[in-house]
Amino acid sequence: MAPRRDNRASSNPTKSYKKTLKNWLRNNLKWDQGISLLTDPKKLPVIAGLLILLEIVVNALVIENVRYTEIDWVAYMQEVEGVLNGTLDYSKLKGDTGPLVYPAGFVYIFTILYYVTGRGTQIKLAQYFFAALYIILLILVFRIYARSKKVPPYVLILTCCTSYRIHSICILRLFNDPVAMVLLFASINAFIDNRWYLGSILYSLAVSVKMNILLFSPALLIAYLTNLGFIKTVIHLFICGVIQLLLGLPFLLVNPVAYIMGAFNLGRIFEFKWTVNWRFLPEDIFVNLYFHITLLALHLMVLAYFTPNWITYMKSYAKLKYVQKGIEHQMTKNTKVDMSTVSQLFIFPLFAANFIGIAFSRSLHYQFYIWYFHTLPYIVWCTHYETVTKIIILGIIELCWNTYPSTIFSSASLHLCHLALLYGLYRNKVKSTKVE
Numbered sequence: 001m002a003p004r005r006d007n008r009a010s011s012n013p014t015k016s017y018k019k020t021l022k023n024w025l026r027n028n029l030k031w032d033q034g035i036s037l038l039t040d041p042k043k044l045p046v047i048a049g050l051l052i053l054l055e056i057v058v059n060a061l062v063i064e065n066v067r068y069t070e071i072d073w074v075a076y077m078q079e080v081e082g083v084l085n086g087t088l089d090y091s092k093l094k095g096d097t098g099p100l101v102y103p104a105g106f107v108y109i110f111t112i113l114y115y116v117t118g119r120g121t122q123i124k125l126a127q128y129f130f131a132a133l134y135i136i137l138l139i140l141v142f143r144i145y146a147r148s149k150k151v152p153p154y155v156l157i158l159t160c161c162t163s164y165r166i167h168s169i170c171i172l173r174l175f176n177d178p179v180a181m182v183l184l185f186a187s188i189n190a191f192i193d194n195r196w197y198l199g200s201i202l203y204s205l206a207v208s209v210k211m212n213i214l215l216f217s218p219a220l221l222i223a224y225l226t227n228l229g230f231i232k233t234v235i236h237l238f239i240c241g242v243i244q245l246l247l248g249l250p251f252l253l254v255n256p257v258a259y260i261m262g263a264f265n266l267g268r269i270f271e272f273k274w275t276v277n278w279r280f281l282p283e284d285i286f287v288n289l290y291f292h293i294t295l296l297a298l299h300l301m302v303l304a305y306f307t308p309n310w311i312t313y314m315k316s317y318a319k320l321k322y323v324q325k326g327i328e329h330q331m332t333k334n335t336k337v338d339m340s341t342v343s344q345l346f347i348f349p350l351f352a353a354n355f356i357g358i359a360f361s362r363s364l365h366y367q368f369y370i371w372y373f374h375t376l377p378y379i380v381w382c383t384h385y386e387t388v389t390k391i392i393i394l395g396i397i398e399l400c401w402n403t404y405p406s407t408i409f410s411s412a413s414l415h416l417c418h419l420a421l422l423y424g425l426y427r428n429k430v431k432s433t434k435v436e
Contacts, residue, residue: 039154044153054161055134068123074095080114083107090261102211109209133170133179134178137185140186147347216350219352222307226318277361277363277411278363295362296360306356355425383421383424383428
């Protein structure tokens with residue numbers, strides 16, 4: 001009698017191989033999908049949601065466990081208290097760190113905080129307010145990056161959510177700069193949503209908190225002219241101006257010169273001991289008027305050089321927006337417009353204009369890092385450099401801003417990174433010009 005055959009031992013080798021291959025492909029496909037969450041800009045909304053949740057936890061842990069350091073908060077409260085006591089002459093409004101040098105929007109916002117925090121005494125409550133503000137800022141920033149689909153998610157993980165200095169500025173130092181940047185990024189979101197009036201209102205409110213927001217204005221003016229035309233541009237500039245006038249009216253009626261010179265002082269001399277970017281210069285050169293004039297001239301020259309390119313970008317943005325709306329009837333109904341590309345055409349000039357202003361700034365203080373921190377990944381990814389070089393540039397910039405006090409080496413390194421990015425933007429301009 002023949003022995004019984006073991007069916008398990010005699011299984012089909014081909015079938016077994018196919019099963020093994022199928023399992024291998026399944027496992028590798030999952031791995032690929034996991035990798036794509038970090039590398040595919042289209043997957044940013046998923047990563048952004050996780051990062052926001054993580055940031056909420058991290059911010060709470062920082063507030064509860066890291067010691068608060070007083071720098072300007074008490075001075076802010078003193079300046080606001082002077083207004084509440086009836087002093088509307090800007091030349092007489094002062095705090096421990098010096099005179100009030102911010103526009104009227106700052107006064108109103110920090111007046112609210114003055115009352116909410118028990119005349120500025122409840123520091124932890126103020127920290128939680130700024131933590132919430134920081135979360136809103138991240139949401140607005142991530143929304144812009146998600147719309148543009150320019151930067152891989154892992155870059156934003158490495159930069160936007162890991163910076164010690166930015167967390168310090170927002171929740172450990174309570175500076176007014178994050179307030180201005182929240183309003184600025186809210187305005188950019190409104191603009192790319194085609195809500196121009198809301199965008200103009202938010203932009204003017206941002207300027208009313210801190211004057212650095214004007215660094216975006218050259219590109220924004222181009223956006224107005226190319227998208228709205230001359231008449232509507234005048235209307236929007238009028239809206240921005242009226243908001244500044246209404247907010248500053250109580251102070252303008254008392255001493256207009258003091259208000260304008262105090263809130264919008266373009267000639268203010270910064271203290272050398274706080275500079276992050278010019279430490280390698282002798283102090284007598286740093287405070288020299290001709291040095292400031294030279295920086296201003298270079299700033300204007302570089303803006304003028306890039307302006308034609310930005311006009312082309314904004315004109316293309318306006319045209320593609322119309323195509324997307326179906327206004328240009330000569331386009332077929334099947335024509336598809338990549339809205340991420342459309343958003344990039346609008347975002348790039350704004351971020352680049354601000355970066356150029358910072359690169360030629362007379363002085364950068366530590367809290368000024370937030371002026372361009374969240375735009376840096378975008379700027380870097382608009383250059384021709386290899387990925388490793390891009391990450392190294394971002395890393396060196398972060399190290400420079402975390403070096404306290406600044407040194408000759410850190411400030412020189414910061415300028416080298418800025419020059420590298422300016423060269424990258426130059427190469428970007430040359431390449432786009434050739435394509436045209």
